Amino acid sequence: MRKFLSQLLYFCLLIFSINFMGNFVFTNELADEDLNRKFGEVANGSYDCIFVGSSRTYRHIDPLLFDSITSTRSYNCGAASTFVPEAYYVLELLLEDLKGRKHGVETIVFEVQNMDLLDPRNAFTAKGNYWLINDYLKLATESIWQTQLPIAIKISGSMTFALGWAINHFGFNYLSIWSGSESITAAHEVRGHLCLNKQVELGIDKEPLLERGELYLDKQSVLEQRRRGWFRADSLRIAERGELSVRHLAKMRALIDQSETQGIRLLFMVPPRLKSYSSIIPLVTQLGEDRCIDLSSPVQYPGFWTTDIGFDIGHLNCRGVQLFSSELARNYLKLTGVQSDDDRTVIVQ
Amino acid sequence: MLFNSIDFAVFLPVVFLLYWFGLAEKRKPQNYLLLIASYVFYGWWDWRFLGLMLFSTVVDYTLGLQIHRTTAVRWRKTLLAVSLSVNLGLLGFFKYYNFFIENFIEAFSLFGTNFSIHTLSIILPVGISFYTFQTLSYTLDVYNRKLIPTNSFIDFAAFVSFFPQLVAGPIERASNLLPQFVNGRKFDADLAVIGLRQILWGLVKKILIADNCAQFSNQIFETYDSQPAHILFFGAFFFTLQIYGDFSGYSDIAIGVSRLFGFRLMQNFAFPYFSRDVAEFWRRWHISLSTWFRDYLYIPLGGSKGGKYMQLRNTLVIFVVSGFWHGANWTFICWGLLNALYFFPLLLSGKNRANLEIIAAGKLFPSIRELWGMVSTFLLTILAWILFRADSMQQATSYIYRMVSGIADFEQIGVTKRFLTEEVGLRLVLVIIGFTAIEWLGREGKFGLDELPDKLPKPLRWTLYVCLVLLIFALGGSQQEFIYFQF
Numbered sequence: 053m054r055k056f057l058s059q060l061l062y063f064c065l066l067i068f069s070i071n072f073m074g075n076f077v078f079t080n081e082l083a084d085e086d087l088n089r090k091f092g093e094v095a096n097g098s099y100d101c102i103f104v105g106s107s108r109t110y111r112h113i114d115p116l117l118f119d120s121i122t123s124t125r126s127y128n129c130g131a132a133s134t135f136v137p138e139a140y141y142v143l144e145l146l147l148e149d150l151k152g153r154k155h156g157v158e159t160i161v162f163e164v165q166n167m168d169l170l171d172p173r174n175a176f177t178a179k180g181n182y183w184l185i186n187d188y189l190k191l192a193t194e195s196i197w198q199t200q201l202p203i204a205i206k207i208s209g210s211m212t213f214a215l216g217w218a219i220n221h222f223g224f225n226y227l228s229i230w231s232g233s234e235s236i237t238a239a240h241e242v243r244g245h246l247c248l249n250k251q252v253e254l255g256i257d258k259e260p261l262l263e264r265g266e267l268y269l270d271k272q273s274v275l276e277q278r279r280r281g282w283f284r285a286d287s288l289r290i291a292e293r294g295e296l297s298v299r300h301l302a303k304m305r306a307l308i309d310q311s312e313t314q315g316i317r318l319l320f321m322v323p324p325r326l327k328s329y330s331s332i333i334p335l336v337t338q339l340g341e342d343r344c345i346d347l348s349s350p351v352q353y354p355g356f357w358t359t360d361i362g363f364d365i366g367h368l369n370c371r372g373v374q375l376f377s378s379e380l381a382r383n384y385l386k387l388t389g390v391q392s393d394d395d396r397t398v399i400v401q
Numbered sequence: 402m403l404f405n406s407i408d409f410a411v412f413l414p415v416v417f418l419l420y421w422f423g424l425a426e427k428r429k430p431q432n433y434l435l436l437i438a439s440y441v442f443y444g445w446w447d448w449r450f451l452g453l454m455l456f457s458t459v460v461d462y463t464l465g466l467q468i469h470r471t472t473a474v475r476w477r478k479t480l481l482a483v484s485l486s487v488n489l490g491l492l493g494f495f496k497y498y499n500f501f502i503e504n505f506i507e508a509f510s511l512f513g514t515n516f517s518i519h520t521l522s523i524i525l526p527v528g529i530s531f532y533t534f535q536t537l538s539y540t541l542d543v544y545n546r547k548l549i550p551t552n553s554f555i556d557f558a559a560f561v562s563f564f565p566q567l568v569a570g571p572i573e574r575a576s577n578l579l580p581q582f583v584n585g586r587k588f589d590a591d592l593a594v595i596g597l598r599q600i601l602w603g604l605v606k607k608i609l610i611a612d613n614c615a616q617f618s619n620q621i622f623e624t625y626d627s628q629p630a631h632i633l634f635f636g637a638f639f640f641t642l643q644i645y646g647d648f649s650g651y652s653d654i655a656i657g658v659s660r661l662f663g664f665r666l667m668q669n670f671a672f673p674y675f676s677r678d679v680a681e682f683w684r685r686w687h688i689s690l691s692t693w694f695r696d697y698l699y700i701p702l703g704g705s706k707g708g709k710y711m712q713l714r715n716t717l718v719i720f721v722v723s724g725f726w727h728g729a730n731w732t733f734i735c736w737g738l739l740n741a742l743y744f745f746p747l748l749l750s751g752k753n754r755a756n757l758e759i760i761a762a763g764k765l766f767p768s769i770r771e772l773w774g775m776v777s778t779f780l781l782t783i784l785a786w787i788l789f790r791a792d793s794m795q796q797a798t799s800y801i802y803r804m805v806s807g808i809a810d811f812e813q814i815g816v817t818k819r820f821l822t823e824e825v826g827l828r829l830v831l832v833i834i835g836f837t838a839i840e841w842l843g844r845e846g847k848f849g850l851d852e853l854p855d856k857l858p859k860p861l862r863w864t865l866y867v868c869l870v871l872l873i874f875a876l877g878g879s880q881q882e883f884i885y886f887q888f
Contacts (some may be wrong), residue, residue, distance in 0.1 A: 053421065053658040060597070063863065066872060176407055224874035 074226035088234035099127035105163025106134040110321040114377040115243035117122040121199040121381035128244035141183035169209040181216035189217040247370040248363040264364040296334035324356035402445040428585040439564035450526040461536040465550040484540040500729030528568030539575035565658040571669040571689035602850040603653030612645030612878025614639040629815040630807025677774030678745040681751040736788040763788025786801030
């Protein structure tokens with residue numbers, strides 16, 4: 053038995069060693085093919101405003117519409133299923149990438165998200181762990197331990213991140229050939245943005261998207277629950293009892309410093325219709341109004357919380373995208389102190 | 402729980418370590434552990450059907466003991482009938498109820514009588530055909546006094562639910578598997594090494610061959626009415642490889658996992674696509690089911706006794722029942738019938754046992770005659786698999802008609818060439834060639850990697866294993882459920 057187990061162990065060690073070398077040699081830092089393509093575009097195009105974030109950036113911000121109001125030349129570098137630490141990682145890589153180049157980027161608008169736990173299934177996918185290097189494992193686990201989650205969830209959540217880290221280093225990621233998604237290819241033509249309705253029109257992953265849309269219409273009460281959730285989180289802010297993640301705040305401040313040393317202004321954007329705002333609102337309060345474009349408030353922007361501008365529960369349809377991009381542009385002008393030549397202010401009600 | 406899933410990759414080492422280290426080779430606790438592990442394994446799919454398996458286990462355990470203890474012939478027959486009725490009744494309800502209702506209504510509507518009987522939306526419990534046949538073999542063997550039933554309910558329940566072969570076989574005979582639960586097991590390193598090798602080869606078959614071929618066969622069968630004949634041929638060809646990789650891959654993993662726990666299961670596949678005639682194919686394909694039907698249906702029906710007519714009749718019955726066992730659809734019945742038709746000329750000419758030995762044993766290449774036999778049998782098999790894969794008889798006949806009638810249409814060769822080069826690609830072609838070469842070189846063993854690695858020095862052997870592991874991860878197709886789960 054001992055001989056059998058030792059042989060098995062040696063074989064596993066051999067495989068892990070090969071994988072470690074493979075991951076070290078062959079894996080691109082930005083293993084996400086979709087983002088790779090977008091980075092290439094940012095590096096080669098002459099853009100002055102870049103959007104970084106998840107699907108709520110990728111799907112909601114139409115750079116052409118934004119530019120028509122702000123007179124900027126912007127590019128949407130958002131990607132679907134981008135996790136919070138992954139977004140930090142992407143932003144850091146982008147800043148690193150810009151460091152060595154001659155570029156015109158003046159502003160980066162970074163989406164503020166909830167820090168979700170990594171699903172164990174995602175820990176096994178290259179997309180779910182390619183960004184899990186030592187620093188981000190530390191950030192993720194520290195963030196979990198700063199929450200008010202039950203101890204068992206803190207342990208299992210930390211273990212899942214550790215598993216993702218191990219797979220990123222010793223797993224078979226370097227063998228995966230990332231082909232990139234068709235939607236990003238289509239988005240390439242329109243400054244990296246693709247509205248969900250437009251994707252359905254193009255027939256890309258049409259069926260699952262339509263199912264999502266139908267499910268949303270069937271369960272409209274969820275949107276109302278989320279709206280009430282925003283008010284609850286806001287009342288906690290007033291009472292100064294919100295769930296502020298010190299770790300995230302520190303990370304964001306470090307990113308602000310890093311970008312400013314490179315002459316880039318980092319702004320933060322909060323989208324509407326998120327699952328929870330209990331950790332986001334305190335974070336935004338700490339970052340300050342001069343850095344944040346908070347479009348989440350149902351009081352200020354009731355129009356973003358209506359059923360008819362949604363594609364699914366968390367994402368807007370093309371009409372919603374128009375309203376959102378315009379409102380974002382208007383707020384952007386306010387923060388950057390530039391007056392628009394175009395007086396097309398959209399009132400969202 | 403799928404063998405090729407992360408869940409199983411965690412489940413197996415945990416059970417293995419508990420089994421050999423936690424319980425220190427004590428038979429009873431080991432059987433308890435296997436029983437619990439098997440119920441977890443099955444319940445992972447749908448826990449609601451655990452009760453069904455438990456019910457079937459309790460019934461056969463009780464009836465087995467009663468049949469053995471009773472001497473009155475009539476009472477023994479009654480008890481056997483109860484066992485058959487319960488097992489086949491459950492199988493019939495879950496698997497065939499809707500089929501019979503639909504056909505009943507359709508048959509009477511031909512005579513102008515309309516019935517308003519509703520079909521039910523029944524979920525087919527995974528593996529019901531497999532464990533039902535396994536428990537049936539137990540009561541039949543006890544009835545025939547070939548087996549002494551066990552007094553231990555735990556041993557019997559562990560035998561029925563043994564997780565490696567629970568949902569897709571091999572369908573073990575109680576006379577082979579049950580004594581292994583009753584007697585103790587000692588860890589055998591050689592057996593475990595062979596087991597790991599067989600698991601690796603099973604994963605190669607499933608992930609590299611079956612899952613890759615599945616994407617093309619699925620795509621072609623779904624759009625068959627707009628595909629040219631040559632592509633339809635490749636659709637059937639890819640399904641032929643898929644079903645072999647899928648089912649024999651599952652069997653290899655099941656046998657390999659059993660070996661890790663000290664159990665020896667029967668061989669279920671013996672390189673069937675290297676067969677020189679259809680009779681040889683059926684001695685090499687799904688051996689545990691073929692021999693089950695031989696022992697519990699063909700022989701009781703009279704077998705080869707009673708002349709050619711009886712032999713033909715019994716063979717026909719076996720093939721039709723075997724087709725029906727696979728599923729409640731006319732396509733399976735016709736698949737069985739077609740195989741019977743393939744079989745009859747061999748039976749009538751007395752050549753059904755002409756090829757009993759391994760093809761080209763001890764040689765590197767087959768003779769021209771053997772090669773011809775192999776290719777022609779393979780082509781006949783491809784044709785039969787179309788019936789098996791099709792959703793309906795209408796689809797099957799239309800598929801075959803389009804494929805056969807357009808086979809001489811050489812204008813479509815450009816389309817086929819594009820399909821092979823641009824869609825299928827050289828990568829998959831090389832994988833299939835490499836796989837076939839290993840299977841051919843290893844055909845004198847029980848599975849592709851059975852004896853072949855022993856001929857290599859250790860560094861080369863390990864290089865082969867490492868390459869196979871890396872190939873699985875690099876070129877594996879997207880995860881598909883095992884085809885035979887539905888049976």
